[in-house]
Amino acid sequence: MPELPEVETIARALRDGGRDEPSIIGKTVSEARVYWKRTLSEPRVPVFKKRIIGQSIKDVKRRGKFVIMHFHSEYLLFHLRMSGDLKVEANLDEQGHKIPAQKHDRLILEFSDGMRLAFNDTRKFGRAWLVKDPQTILGDLGPEPLDPALTPEVFYKMLTSCSRQMKPLLLDQKFLAGLGNIYADEALHLAKLHPMLNSIDISSEQAKVLLKSIRSVLREGIKRNGASIDWVYRGGDFQNHFQVYQCMGEPCPVCGTPIQRIVIGQRSTHFCPVCQPEPKKS
DNA sequence: CCTGAAACCTGTCTGC
DNA sequence: TGCAGACAGGTTTCAG
Numbered sequence: 221m222p223e224l225p226e227v228e229t230i231a232r233a234l235r236d237g238g239r240d241e242p243s244i245i246g247k248t249v250s251e252a253r254v255y256w257k258r259t260l261s262e263p264r265v266p267v268f269k270k271r272i273i274g275q276s277i278k279d280v281k282r283r284g285k286f287v288i289m290h291f292h293s294e295y296l297l298f299h300l301r302m303s304g305d306l307k308v309e310a311n312l313d314e315q316g317h318k319i320p321a322q323k324h325d326r327l328i329l330e331f332s333d334g335m336r337l338a339f340n341d342t343r344k345f346g347r348a349w350l351v352k353d354p355q356t357i358l359g360d361l362g363p364e365p366l367d368p369a370l371t372p373e374v375f376y377k378m379l380t381s382c383s384r385q386m387k388p389l390l391l392d393q394k395f396l397a398g399l400g401n402i403y404a405d406e407a408l409h410l411a412k413l414h415p416m417l418n419s420i421d422i423s424s425e426q427a428k429v430l431l432k433s434i435r436s437v438l439r440e441g442i443k444r445n446g447a448s449i450d451w452v453y454r455g456g457d458f459q460n461h462f463q464v465y466q467c468m469g470e471p472c473p474v475c476g477t478p479i480q481r482i483v484i485g486q487r488s489t490h491f492c493p494v495c496q497p498e499p500k501k502s
Numbered sequence: 503c504c505t506g507a508a509a510c511c512t513g514t515c516t517g518c
Numbered sequence: 519t520g521c522a523g524a525c526a527g528g529t530t531t532c533a534g
Contacts, residue, residue: 222528223527301527343528347529391529400527401527401528449526487528
């Protein structure tokens, strides 16, 4: 699931309630269960239980691709990686019996009101941290793309103060927090920049257009509640609006040229060879 | 500093 | 039907 718009969608549903799930704000943890040990990065399971049971949730936020749950004296952070999902569901059936964990549930927080929060993650790449200070985990993240403090001038400086291929650079969370493979490809296409263009060669005008493009595709993703692909479906429909991602061979919506797929930094990359011309070698 | 490859995992799809 | 291989929204670590 998870790039910035998908994580934002999940965080909002947890905070405000979703279509068929209630908000978790105010709920109190009565029990915690960990089914896959490596899912919990820190602390160890017994300490985790001791520290989180009895605490209630004050707020839910997002930073980059992290979901942040603020408890009274703790922060519980989740990174969904490739296949993670967080949902609120019933913990007890009508007779008051515990409903068994679902397939691929890795961590469950039971609440005192009969509901539970389930972290479900098919591929087991997702991670959770319980920390006093979230900065120990989030400290290295780059700026939020939608933060107004990130001006075109600042962004231009960020781009030209390193020498990196554009695609991997946009995926680097230390550079900018929240972009993933879908939105990076879509933003580069909208900005008409080749994914292998060197960041040091970018003009201030191109930087400005790119920032605008990044914000545009992210806002569109959030508006559509993210993209739903494969077995993970949360009602988002941005997948029906991809211009280049997973569109190899289909005509570019701008010029009609077949979209190409190449691999950069081990990630599949989709672009229009005409709209996003190959940079000249320097 | 920068790039590429491997590793961590399970599931789906394609082609032979 | 079976089986091998490619591929999937991400990140870390290591080699060159």
